[in-house]
Amino acid sequence: MSNLAQFDSDFYQSNFTIDNQEHSGDDSNAYGNLYGSRKQQAGEQPQPASFVPSEMLMPPGYAGQFFQPASNSDYYSQSPYLDKLGIHFDHVWQKTWTVLNPMKAADGSIMNETDLTGPILFCLALGATLLLAGKVQFGYVYGMSAIGCLVIHALLNLMSSSGVSYGCVASVLGYCLLPLVILSGCAMFFSLQGTFGTVSSLIIIGWCSLSASKIFIAALHMEGQQLLVAYPCALLYGLFALLTIF
Template identity: 35%
Template sequence: MQRADVAVSFDGTEGPRGQAYLRRPASHVQQQSQGRPGPSPALNGPGPGSGLPFMTFDLASGSGSSAPLSHISGYGGSSSIGGYASFEDEPPLLEELGINVGQITQKMLNLLNPFKVDPSLHEDPDLSGPFLFCMIFGIAQLLSGKLHFGVILGWTSVASVFLYLLYNLLAGRNGSIDLYRCVSLVGYSLVPVAVFSMISIFLPKTSIFRYILGAVTVLWSSNACTNLMILQVPHGGDFRSLIAYPCALIYVAFSLLVIF
């Protein structure tokens, strides 16, 4: 018994009542279908007794691999393919950004001790800590009703460039300090000023204690910054007073922002 294959036409031709109609295939298609007892190897029928051809969507047989998707893409498994490691092997985000929280904490605690400053902690300069303390200083000022973020960042940059030029002129052949390290030292010395700014939120503006605390903060920050800078080169103590004076001017300006 011969069966006649039919196919659905999608060429836009409509049959009666505007519906798609079934048409018989060409003669050479009928001959091929009569000469073969079953469907084409490339076509999988939807079931026995149906002559409509359908394409296969068997991804496993088409790719020649039955591996799970997690092993192929490198996600969700411990193995890696194509150089992509698993999430467990990825370093922390702060480490990728170069932010060492432990080191920043040690430097901050070192500067909060007014009697002893350890310069060895500042041999590895960074800008994460100074930026953090500038933001704390600015947020404390914002809580006091003063918007000084741009002023704080601008004064810190200008002061760092000024100290960089002055220090290298004084040091001469004894040594030099790069601008990156100078910005780091000036920024970390803002820790007492940031603490003073947070305390001043709870103090009345006409309090005499506010002015006394501001003077102590200037001496504290100036002494810390001076000690850190003169210890960068040998015989730095010879021009200690020349470095202490501009440092005092810098932190006086920051303290005036807090007081007024």
């Protein structure tokens, strides 16, 4: 009986060992198969497609400029910003030189433009020089300029067959304010209420009206009518001269 009991215990112990080895081997094989299948699935699974558009992908040598629009790059690189705003300093200088030299012939193609860069600067300069002379006349300068441009615009449209725009009239009359700016600059240093001031004012008024009428005649092809155009211009510039003297 003792031998039989020992045989049964040895038999069960050996079977238990074999079963444990088989189960451990199956678990390791199953774990290896599972791990290998996961690696295989991960390798065979395609990568997800990128949601970034192709045109937004940066090349390897990209150096910045995140905020520059691609569609407007050529627009800003073709010409400077002042040309886009309609500011041409060569035209401003040409018109200014035409006003400063009344005997010089005016170029009608350049003068028939609505360039308000020079007129705004000259109006500001006239108001600033009057202010330095102790006269706050900015409202009168801009008010008389607007009303005078309306009156001259109406007269020129009645006198010429081609017609003229309000911007062109304002541009020409504004550029011709430059001699009055010189007169108001002289008023900062000495009084113009006398014979010298009266003569100087008459010369300046004639200078402004001659330059304005010359430009209008060249731009509108109104040959032989310069005196008729110069008379209303002289009346307008006479008002500015009165502001300067008194």
